[in-house]
Amino acid sequence: xxxxxDMVNGSRPGGGxxxxxxxxxxxxxxxxxxxxxxxxxxPADVTPRAPRPGGRSAGPAAGRRRxxxxxxxxxxxxxxxxxxxVVGCVLTWEVVALAEVVNPAYLPxxxxxxxxxxxxxxxxRFWSALGDTVVTWALGLAIAVVAALVAGTVIGLVPFLRxxxxxxxxxxxxxPSVAIIPLAVLIAGLSRExxxxxxxYAPFWQVLIQVLYGVADVDTVAQDTARSFGLxxxxxxxxxxxxxxxxxxxxxxxxxxxxxxVLTITAELVxxxxxxxxxxxxxxxxxxxxxxxxxxxxxxxxxxxxxxxxRAVERRVLHWHPSVRKEGAA
Amino acid sequence: MAENTPLLSVxxxxxxxxxxxxxxxxxxxxxxxxxxxxxxxxxxxxxxGKTTLLKCLAGLLPPTSGSVMLDGAEVSAPPxxxxxxxxxxxxSLYPWxxxxxxxALPLKARGVPRAERLAAVERAVEEVGLAHALDTYPWQLxxxxxxxxxxxRAVAYQPEVLVMDEPFAAVDAQTRADLEDLVRRVWKxxxxxxxxxxxxxxxxxxxxxxxxxxxxxxxxxxxxxAIDLPAERDQLTTRALPRFTELRTHVYGQIQRAxxxxxxxxxx
Numbered sequence: 249x250x251x252x253x254d255m256v257n258g259s260r261p262g263g264g265x266x267x268x269x270x271x272x273x274x275x276x277x278x279x280x281x282x283x284x285x286x287x288x289x290x291p292a293d294v295t296p297r298a299p300r301p302g303g304r305s306a307g308p309a310a311g312r313r314r315x316x317x318x319x320x321x322x323x324x325x326x327x328x329x330x331x332x333x334v335v336g337c338v339l340t341w342e343v344v345a346l347a348e349v350v351n352p353a354y355l356p357x358x359x360x361x362x363x364x365x366x367x368x369x370x371x372x373r374f375w376s377a378l379g380d381t382v383v384t385w386a387l388g389l390a391i392a393v394v395a396a397l398v399a400g401t402v403i404g405l406v407p408f409l410r411x412x413x414x415x416x417x418x419x420x421x422x423x424p425s426v427a428i429i430p431l432a433v434l435i436a437g438l439s440r441e442x443x444x445x446x447x448x449y450a451p452f453w454q455v456l457i458q459v460l461y462g463v464a465d466v467d468t469v470a471q472d473t474a475r476s477f478g479l480x481x482x483x484x485x486x487x488x489x490x491x492x493x494x495x496x497x498x499x500x501x502x503x504x505x506x507x508x509x510v511l512t513i514t515a516e517l518v519x520x521x522x523x524x525x526x527x528x529x530x531x532x533x534x535x536x537x538x539x540x541x542x543x544x545x546x547x548x549x550x551x552x553x554x555x556x557x558x559r560a561v562e563r564r565v566l567h568w569h570p571s572v573r574k575e576g577a578a
Numbered sequence: 579m580a581e582n583t584p585l586l587s588v589x590x591x592x593x594x595x596x597x598x599x600x601x602x603x604x605x606x607x608x609x610x611x612x613x614x615x616x617x618x619x620x621x622x623x624x625x626x627g628k629t630t631l632l633k634c635l636a637g638l639l640p641p642t643s644g645s646v647m648l649d650g651a652e653v654s655a656p657p658x659x660x661x662x663x664x665x666x667x668x669x670s671l672y673p674w675x676x677x678x679x680x681x682a683l684p685l686k687a688r689g690v691p692r693a694e695r696l697a698a699v700e701r702a703v704e705e706v707g708l709a710h711a712l713d714t715y716p717w718q719l720x721x722x723x724x725x726x727x728x729x730x731r732a733v734a735y736q737p738e739v740l741v742m743d744e745p746f747a748a749v750d751a752q753t754r755a756d757l758e759d760l761v762r763r764v765w766k767x768x769x770x771x772x773x774x775x776x777x778x779x780x781x782x783x784x785x786x787x788x789x790x791x792x793x794x795x796x797x798x799x800x801x802x803x804a805i806d807l808p809a810e811r812d813q814l815t816t817r818a819l820p821r822f823t824e825l826r827t828h829v830y831g832q833i834q835r836a837x838x839x840x841x842x843x844x845x846x
Contacts, residue, residue, distance in 0.1 A: 467669045469664055469666045469669035469670050470669055470670065470672065472633075472638055472662075472664070473662070473664060473670045475638060475656050476636050476637075476638060476656045476660070476661070476662040477656070477661070477662075477683070477684035477687060477731075477735060478656055478658055478684065478687055478688060479683070479684070479687045480687070483686075483687050487672070487675075487683060488672070491672065491674040494674075568673045568674045568715055568717070569673070570717075573715075573717065
């Protein structure tokens with residue numbers, strides 16, 4: 249536990265001090281209110297809960313707590329507020345552009361941009377760029393997550409490896425992905441492969457650290473129970489270690505998915521492999537400001553979709569976890 | 579097996595932990611036998627190494643010296659003939675599995691065929707009175723019910739020895755009385771041998787056919803006391819018997835002496 253603590257400060261998912269079980273605050277932490285359009289009463293509108301101090305405590309009341317779940321009225325209210333925010337932004341944009349505070353060549357009106365976006369959506373070129381971006385993102389994310397899962401589980405379970413890799417991980421992790429673009433291009437040329445190196449790099453460390461914490465968080469009683477009932481190491485890995493690590497992994501995945509998207513667009517801009525990022529650069533040099541802005545809006549929308557998707561996965565996979573579950577059902 | 583052959587035999591078991599200020603002797607030397615079908619309670623002052631002893635018995639912790647024999651074989655890894663119930667049911671049950679899957683997991687690991695496994699799970703869950711809760715998750719149940727699930731999991735494993743480590747320390751008094759009667763019933767119904775570790779003197783006398791009183795650390799068996807109460811026990815009448823009061827007073831006195839470190843070990 250101690251070696252884990254000084255390994256990474258800050259990105260620790262659980263706030264537990266040594267001896268207590270750290271409940272990751274990841275799933276559900278820091279999320280804004282219910283996403284607009286979520287079905288009332290769906291787990292989406294569970295307000296983030298503080299992790300309970302003792303983790304899975306053995307107290308008799310541990311499993312039964314009335315939860316103050318916001319009703320449909322509140323979910324509707326927050327959706328309305330969310331819409332208000334969007335409308336506010338759009339109006340400000342439109343007014344600033346109309347007043348020509350900024351040269352219109354650099355800041356087109358929102359309405360112009362929106363119209364341009366609609367035209368853009370009608371072109372095959374846009375869809376093929378979007379497809380390229382999504383493929384690079386998904387591929388990079390998948391490689392990062394799988395590699396981090398395997399490496400993290402192996403390193404996390406072998407104390408020798410954990411000690412041996414600690415400083416190396418701490419050295420490699422803070423290197424910005426963007427800083428290795430020249431190296432990636434040197435190795436793979438101006439290609440999707442080079443972009444993948446960049447897209448995989450940062451998310452890999454993000455997930456790896458989470459897996460290491462998750463694996464280290466396995467409860468001693470849970471582990472003793474499994475051993476006393478004769479579960480071999482493979483079954484313990486499957487039924488005890490991995491489910492314990494899952495909340496951490498999912499948190500890592502959610503963060504990694506966003507980072508991977510940022511890096512995908514960055515790589516396309518800098519390396520020039522096909523995708524939305526390269527198209528943005530094309531519109532910059534055209535120059536085609538409304539087109540550029542339209543594509544920037546698309547990247548924002550992509551990020552939002554990625555976030556909504558990972559949260560949906562989180563709610564499904566972690567339905568049993570204190571951050572998601574509905575208690576007191578029986 | 580002959581009646582006088584012990585099922586579980588602990589011989590001069592000792593456990594020393596390495597400490598910052600030199601080794602710490604948790605268990606001095608413990609020896610005792612448990613015969614098939616007995617219900618033995620182990621009681622001792624807090625911090626006397628009850629949990630250490632239990633982990634050694636269960637093959638989860640190697641003793642520093644001495645031996646544990648179960649059914650004639652030395653225990654060096656968790657034995658298949660033993661099932662454990664832990665005090666911390668909230669950590670011992672897996673929140674990602676339903677009651678059914680929690681109880682079934684050890685049977686799966688043992689390779690019990692599916693149909694047989696499901697039947698065994700349902701029988702065990704019914705035995706503890708939770709047939710209606712098979713498909714709920716442990717965290718949807720009250721503390722007492724969760725500990726029932728842990729007992730069902732141990733029962734379904736069909737052990738020869740059921741070892742319970744202060745199983746009711748975290749439940750309220752009324753639930754506790756119900757669970758004590760459940761342990762007596764399971765013990766009688768299944769003919770299993772039970773080793774019940776507790777810090778509650780009344781509980782040890784009410785439940786046990788025998789009570790082993792441990793000394794404080796470094797631990798030895800201070801007294802091996804036969805409980806000559808009627809086999810049919812009842813929370814109201816048994817606890818009101820003059821003999822019950824005598825026995826609990828005796829055990830209480832022994833524990834007090836153990837705490838002061840006055841005791842001379844009864845068995846060495």
